[in-house]
Amino acid sequence: xxxxxxxxxxxxxxxxxxxxxxxxxxxxxxxxxxxxxxxxxxxxxxxxxxxxxxxxxxxxxxxxxxxxxxxxxxxxxxxxxxxxxxxxxxxxxxxxxxxxxxxxxxxxxxxxx
Amino acid sequence: xxxxxxxxxxxxxxxxxxxxxxxxxxxxxxxxxxxxxxxxxxxxxxxxxxxxxxxxxxxxxxxxxxxxxxxxxxxxxxxxxxxxxxxxxxxxxxxxxxxxxxxxxxxxxxxxx
Numbered sequence: 001x002x003x004x005x006x007x008x009x010x011x012x013x014x015x016x017x018x019x020x021x022x023x024x025x026x027x028x029x030x031x032x033x034x035x036x037x038x039x040x041x042x043x044x045x046x047x048x049x050x051x052x053x054x055x056x057x058x059x060x061x062x063x064x065x066x067x068x069x070x071x072x073x074x075x076x077x078x079x080x081x082x083x084x085x086x087x088x089x090x091x092x093x094x095x096x097x098x099x100x101x102x103x104x105x106x107x108x109x110x111x112x113x
Numbered sequence: 114x115x116x117x118x119x120x121x122x123x124x125x126x127x128x129x130x131x132x133x134x135x136x137x138x139x140x141x142x143x144x145x146x147x148x149x150x151x152x153x154x155x156x157x158x159x160x161x162x163x164x165x166x167x168x169x170x171x172x173x174x175x176x177x178x179x180x181x182x183x184x185x186x187x188x189x190x191x192x193x194x195x196x197x198x199x200x201x202x203x204x205x206x207x208x209x210x211x212x213x214x215x216x217x218x219x220x221x222x223x224x225x226x
Contacts, residue, residue, distance in 0.1 A: 031212060033213070033214075035216075040218060041218060042201060042216040042217055042218040042219055043156070043201070043203075043216040044216075045213055045214075045215070048213055050212070059215075090155055090156070092156075094212065098143050098144070098205065098212060099143070099144050099161060099163055100161075101158035101161055102146075102158065102214060103158070104148075104155035104156040104157070105155055106154060106155045107153075107154070107155050
């Protein structure tokens with residue numbers, strides 16, 4: 001693994017189903033983030049984690065949950081998917097420090113029918 | 114709500130011309146960052162400017178920051194067809210527990226050969 005990876009690349013999901021989007025980084029970054037990107041709205045933060053064992057809510061957390069059991073992995077779970085969660089989901093990570101950039105994964109395109 | 118708003122939403126220029134994109138934001142910041150996104154891909158960091166800086170250069174990129182007007186601009190000089198992408202500004206607010214970024218809606222740049 002080099003950098004930050006996401007799986008799956010894309011998924012079509014029936015409404016009401018449970019889904020976990022995976023995110024893994026090998027850069028030993030402290031902080032990790034989940035965003036959704038919808039047309040014309042840019043990226044909106046769903047959840048974040050400053051360090052392993054801690055998580056926090058972003059701008060649009062409802063319907064999503066995250067966990068951070070270790071430094072490398074930050075899965076995002078939709079407990080019961082709804083069509084409004086159709087979006088492109090990006091995971092990102094950032095090393096410790098205020099003035100550092102975020103590194104983004106390639107994204108997961110999710111369609112909820 | 115979005116912290117950053119970009120202007121214009123779309124920009125079409127000829128190869129060799131300069132491209133200028135503007136970003137306005139609402140609250141005090143630690144830094145402002147510009148990212149680029151090619152179609153269907155994740156975001157890539159371009160440049161970060163701290164709140165105590167006024168101008169920064171990186172290759173053909175020039176970023177300015179005016180904290181009194183809460184605005185920033187990104188200038189791409191001598192544009193190339195390969196610069197075609199969406200460009201996003203993102204702000205890291207003061208007292209930001211998660212070092213979170215708030216993204217604008219982006220500017221879609223098309224550079225015609």
